Amino acid sequence: MIKPVKNEMQPKMAVEIAGIKLKNPIMPASGTFGYGEEYAPYLDLNSLGAIVTKGLSLKPKAGNNTPRICETVSGMLNAIGLQNVGVDAFIKYKMAYLEQYSTPVIVNFFGNTQDEYGEVAARLDDVPGVAALEMNISCPNVKHGGIIFGTDPRAAFAAVSLVRKRTSKPLIVKLTPNVTDIQITARAAEDAGADALSLINTLTGMAVDVKTRKPRLANIIGGLSGPAIRPIAVRLVHQVVQAVKVPVIGIGGISRAMDALEFLIVGARAVQVGTANFVDPNAMATIIAGLEEFCREEGVADINDLIGTLEL
Amino acid sequence: MIKPVKNEMQPKMAVEIAGIKLKNPIMPASGTFGYGEEYAPYLDLNSLGAIVTKGLSLKPKAGNNTPRICETVSGMLNAIGLQNVGVDAFIKYKMAYLEQYSTPVIVNFFGNTQDEYGEVAARLDDVPGVAALEMNISCPNVKHGGIIFGTDPRAAFAAVSLVRKRTSKPLIVKLTPNVTDIQITARAAEDAGADALSLINTLTGMAVDVKTRKPRLANIIGGLSGPAIRPIAVRLVHQVVQAVKVPVIGIGGISRAMDALEFLIVGARAVQVGTANFVDPNAMATIIAGLEEFCREEGVADINDLIGTLEL
Amino acid sequence: MKNLKTIVLSNQEISPGYFRMKILAPGYNNTAKPGQFVMFRVQRSLPPLLRRPFGIFRAGFMPADCDSMQPKEFIELIYKVVGSGTEIMQRLHQGDPVELLGPLGEGFDLGVAEEEKILVGGGIGLVPLYMLAERMVETSRVRLLMGGRTRDDIIMVTEFERLGVETYVSTEDGSLGEGGMITQVLKRKLDKFPKSTVFACGPMPMIDAVQKICFERGTPLQVSLEALMACGVGACLGCVVKGAGHTEVEPRYLCTCTSGPVFNAENLDWNKIEVTVVGSGGCK
Amino acid sequence: MKNLKTIVLSNQEISPGYFRMKILAPGYNNTAKPGQFVMFRVQRSLPPLLRRPFGIFRAGFMPADCDSMQPKEFIELIYKVVGSGTEIMQRLHQGDPVELLGPLGEGFDLGVAEEEKILVGGGIGLVPLYMLAERMVETSRVRLLMGGRTRDDIIMVTEFERLGVETYVSTEDGSLGEGGMITQVLKRKLDKFPKSTVFACGPMPMIDAVQKICFERGTPLQVSLEALMACGVGACLGCVVKGAGHTEVEPRYLCTCTSGPVFNAENLDWNKIEVTVVGSGGCK
C-alpha cells in the first residue's frame, strides 16, 4: 500500500517547542504511555519527538476504584484517577530508566492545591534529563470546593504563575476542553508565563449499563478520548492558536498521519498521540513515517513549512 | 435476531412532558427531520412520540455556503446555518401538512436578538396544532457581539423570560453543550420559566482537508453530532437532571434502543433522535420497538418506571 | 421510495479502480428513472456513518430460475473507489446485506422524441447517462462524448455502443481516442448538429465548461450534479446549490437530492456555482 | 513480546456461542506460558476501537508442507461471543488479517512436580487451564473440575481427557454431570487430597468461592483474573486489582495485565476484590 515516492528528498522533520528541540513533532500523550518503559519492547523510544510521562503528584496517588475504563463508539472513557508513583519515586526509578534514551522527556504533573503544583515543579526543577514540565490543570482544586483549576481562568492564572516561579524548565500548560471559551484560559496561562500550551485533555463523559442501570465507571463520570473527539480538538487548537503567541501542541484522537496533519495545518507545532497507542503500540512510528511520506509526496521540504498553513 | 419474549405484556410507553402527552418517548431532533413531510414515505409519523421541526426564524434564512456537511469518525459536522422557510411560510404551508397527523408537533425556533425570539414565539402562539415550542439558544446574539445566548446564563435568562411572556404554549429550552457548567444555564432557563429542557445541541468542531489545507466546511466551524458524542450528552443530561425540577429531553448520538435507554435511566423523560435518521430513515420505529422489547424482557410494565433509575 | 434491506448479487472490477455492483432490488425496474440515485448503506455497523449516494446505472430483470417462481428485479451501480465507504464496498461479496434508499431525486427529462441528443460525460459521470441512453435510443439519435484524464476513466464504451449510441472518446493525455478536452469535441458536434439537446454529467470543471458552450449557443442543457449528502431526502439541507436568481437577501437554494441531481441548466446560478465536493477523498 | 500482524488459519464454532480460532503466530510456541494472554485486534478499521484480551488456549506447530520449508507456529484462542468485538470475530475467515500483541502477563507457576494438582474452571475460564494441564500432566497428577450454568458452558472435555486429565463435570441446572455448584466437588476432592495445589479460572463469584474454601484449609491457590483492559502492557492503569494490604492511604494496586492475570491468591486483597467486568456485554 506504499504509494509511489515522488522524489527522494528526505524532508526535515525537526521542530522546536519552548526551546526544546524535537526530532519530529510526534510524542505520546500523558497517561497513555506509562513511564515510557512499558512501550519500549514495541517501539524505539529514540524515534520519538519526545516522551511524555504519566501525570505525577507530590505523594503517590491510589487512583479510583474499578471499573476505570469503558469503550464507547470510536472512543473510550477513563477514570483512572491519576494513579501514579509520586514525584520522588519517579525521579529515583523512572527517570533513571529514561536517561538511557536521547529523546527529551516531558514530565506531566498536577496538584490538588496551588502549593502542591508548586512543590512538584520545584522537585523536578533540578532533575537532569527532564526537558520540560507539562502542567495538567484539569484537576479539582480541593481548596476551592473542587472546581477544576483549568475551568476557572483566575485559578489557572494563579497556579501557573506560582509554578512559573518555582521552575526554570520550559513550562507547558495542558488545557481542558470542558470550557465555554478556551481562548480565555489559554491567554491566562500564557500571561502567567507558560512557554507552550498543549490541548486537549479529555472531554467529560459518561456511559450507563442499561441492564444493571449502573454507570459503567465506578467514578460515574470519566474522560472521553479517541478518534470520536478529534473534530472538537481540532476546533479548540485552531481557536487557541489564534489567541496566543506561544507554541501549541495538539492532542485528541490522533491515530494516523492524516490526523496529525490536521492539527499541524491549523497551527500546532507538535502533536501528542494518546488512545491510539493502546490500539497499536506502533502507532507513533507509523505516524512519523506517514508524515515523511506526505511531505515527500506534496513536495514539502521541511515540516515547519506546513505548520499553520490553513487556508481560510 | 428477535430474542424470545419473556412475557406477553404490552408495556406502557406513554410519557408526559410539560403537559404534552406523548405516545412514547421518541421524537426526531430538530434539523434532522425537515418539516416531517420528508420522512413520511419511510416512517409512519403517527407512530412517533412527537414531531420536532427544523428551526424557524422570523424571516426566511439563507443558511451558509457549501460545503455544509462533512463526515467524521462516527459522527458528522454540519454548518447548515439554520436555513429555513421562516415562521410565516411554516405556519401557512408546513403546519397545514402536519395537521393530518395526530402526533404532537413541537416547533423549534431561534432569533438573533431577544426581540426576534419573542416575535417568533408570539406568531406561533395561536397556531392550532403546535403542541409546544422548542427554543434553540445556541444562536449568536447579534446585539451582543455574537456571543451565543446559550453560553451566557444572563442572556439566556433574559431571552427565555421574554419568550415566556409572549407564549402560552409549553416552552422547551434547548441547551448547548459548549459551556463550562451546564447546570448554570439549565437553572437560568428553568428560573426564566422554561417548562422543560432539551439537550444537547451539537458540539462545535472542525475538520481540515490536508491536501487542499482548507477547512472541510465553508463556515470553518460546524456542529458535531452522531454516535461519537453520546458519552458527552449522557453526562450533561445526568448533570442537568440533578440541577432542575422541570423534565428533561435527552439528545445526542442516539441510534439504538440501548442508547435511548441510557438517557432515560439517567433521568430524561423523553429523547430525540437526530443524525441516526439520515443513516436509517426507519431508526425511530426500530428504537420504539426496541424499547418495548427491553421493557418486556426486563419486566418493566411502564416505561416511566425506568426513568431516572440510575443506581449510584 | 422506500428503504430496502437487500443483498449484493455481484460485485466486479471493470476498469482499474472502477467497480460494477448488481443488487437485488424489487420494485426498481418500473420506478427508477434515468438520473435518479440511491442512498447506499455499505454495512449495518460503523464505519461509515452516513450512506453514500450513487447514480443508478441500470435497472432490470433477471430471468426466473428454478428456485424462484418470479423473475428478480435488480439495479446496478458503477462506482469508483475514492475513500472509506467505497473501499469497504469493493470488498462486498454476493449475498452480503446492504440497504438502498431510493429511487431518489429528479432524473433527466427525455426531451422531444426524434430530436438529436448529445450526451457528455466522463468517469463515473457516465453512469446515469447509460440508463438515459437506453431510453432515448428508442426514439432519438444519441451521440455520446466521453472524456477523461486518462484511458482508465473511459468505461463502458462497449455497453453504450451495444445500445446503438455513437461514441466519441477523448482523453487529456491522449491515451485513448482524441487527445485533449471533451469540450472541443462538443463544439464540433454542436457546429454540425446545432439543434441538439445536451445532457451532461461529470466533474464540475467539465460541467462548467459545457454550460458555457451551451449557454453561448442557446443549446438546451440538462446537468446532473454531485453534492455532499447526509440524508438524500431533503431533510438535512446539506446538499444545496444556488438556484437562478439567488441573492444573499433573497436566497434561492435548491436541494441537489430533491430538486436534482438533474437540473435544467437555466434553473441554476452559474456565477456562483461551487464545487462543493472537495478534492479527493471528501471528509474522513 | 511484540505486535504481530498475522492471519487467521481457521475459526469454528465448537459449542453454541463458543468459537475456536487458530492464528499463525511465529515465535509463540517457545515463549507462550500457560496463563498468558494476547491483546487481539479484530480488524484494522473501527469498530471496535480497543483490542480484546484473550487467554492463549494452545500454542503449537503445524507440520511443514510442500509450499513452505519450515513448520508453522500457531496459537489457538477459544472465545465466547458476548459483545461487539467477539461478534465481529466470529465472522472472520481463514486468511483474514488480524494482530496479536503478546504473549502478555504473568502465567501460572507450575508448582512442584509430582504433587497433586486440582484445576477449577468454567466456561471460557477453561481456556488457560488447558495449556497448564498440557504442561503439568508430564510430571503431576491433574484433576479438572469443570463447572457452569448449563451444558453449553462445559467445553473441551474430550481435549482435556485426551491429555490424561481426570475431569469432573457439574452444572447448576444439572444438564451435564453432577447438579449444583463446582465448589461442592472441590470440597470433596480437597477432603480426599488435602495436599493439592489449586489453580482456578472462571467467573468472579466462582473464584471468590474457591478462594474461601482454599483459604480455610490453607490450600495454595493460583487464580487467573479478568479485568477491563485498554493497553495490556501496564500503561493505562485501567485493569488494576487491589493487592494484599491495600488501604486508601497506602494503596497497593496491581495491574492485571502485568502482575497478572495469574495471581497467587495470597497476594490479593480478597475483602475488597471487585467484579470489575460488569454484567453481560461490557461497554459499547
Ligand SMILES: Cc1cc2nc3c(=O)[nH]c(=O)nc-3n(C[C@H](O)[C@H](O)[C@H](O)COP(=O)(O)OP(=O)(O)OC[C@H]3O[C@@H](n4cnc5c(N)ncnc54)[C@H](O)[C@@H]3O)c2cc1C
Ligand atoms: C447524486 C449523486 C450520484 C453519484 N453517483 C455516483 C456513481 O454513480 N458512481 C460513483 O462512483 N460515485 C457517484 N457519486 C459520488 C459518490 O457518492 C462518492 O464517490 C462516494 O460517496 C464516496 O464515498 P467514500 O466513502 O468512498 O469517500 P469519502 O471521501 O471517504 O466520503 C466521505 C464523505 O464525502 C462524501 N463524498 C465524497 N466524494 C463525494 C462525491 N463525489 N459526491 C458526493 N459526495 C461525496 C461521501 O458521501 C461521504 O459523506 C455520486 C454522488 C451523488 C451526489
Ligand SMILES: Cc1cc2nc3c(=O)[nH]c(=O)nc-3n(C[C@H](O)[C@H](O)[C@H](O)COP(=O)(O)OP(=O)(O)OC[C@H]3O[C@@H](n4cnc5c(N)ncnc54)[C@H](O)[C@@H]3O)c2cc1C
Ligand atoms: C486476561 C484475560 C483473558 C481472557 N481470556 C478469554 C478467553 O480465553 N476467551 C474468552 O472468550 N474471553 C476471554 N476474556 C474475556 C474477553 O476479553 C471478553 O469477553 C471480550 O473482550 C469481550 O469483547 P466484546 O467486544 O465481544 O464485548 P463487549 O462487551 O462489546 O466489549 C466491550 C469492552 O469490554 C471489555 N470486556 C467485556 N467483557 C470482558 C471480560 N469478560 N473481560 C475483560 N474485558 C471485557 C472488552 O475488552 C471491551 O473493551 C479474557 C479477558 C482477560 C482480561
Ligand SMILES: Cc1cc2nc3c(=O)[nH]c(=O)nc-3n(C[C@H](O)[C@H](O)[C@H](O)COP(=O)(O)O)c2cc1C
Ligand atoms: C487512560 C488515560 C490516562 C490519562 N492520564 C492522563 C494524565 O495522567 N495526565 C494528563 O494530563 N492527561 C491524561 N490523559 C489524557 C491524554 O493525555 C490526552 O489528553 C487525551 O487522551 C486525548 O488524546 P487521545 O484522544 O489521543 O487519547 C489520559 C488519557 C487516558 C486515555
Ligand SMILES: Cc1cc2nc3c(=O)[nH]c(=O)nc-3n(C[C@H](O)[C@H](O)[C@H](O)COP(=O)(O)O)c2cc1C
Ligand atoms: C444537519 C443538522 C441540522 C440541525 N439543525 C438544527 C436546528 O435547526 N435547530 C436545533 O435546535 N438543532 C439542530 N440540530 C441539532 C440536532 O437537533 C441535535 O441536537 C444534534 O444533532 C445532536 O443529536 P444527534 O447526535 O442525534 O444528531 C441540527 C443537527 C444536524 C445534524
Ligand code: FES
Ligand atoms: S442530502 Fe439532505 S437535504 Fe439533500
Ligand code: FES
Ligand atoms: S490494561 Fe492497561 S495497564 Fe493493564
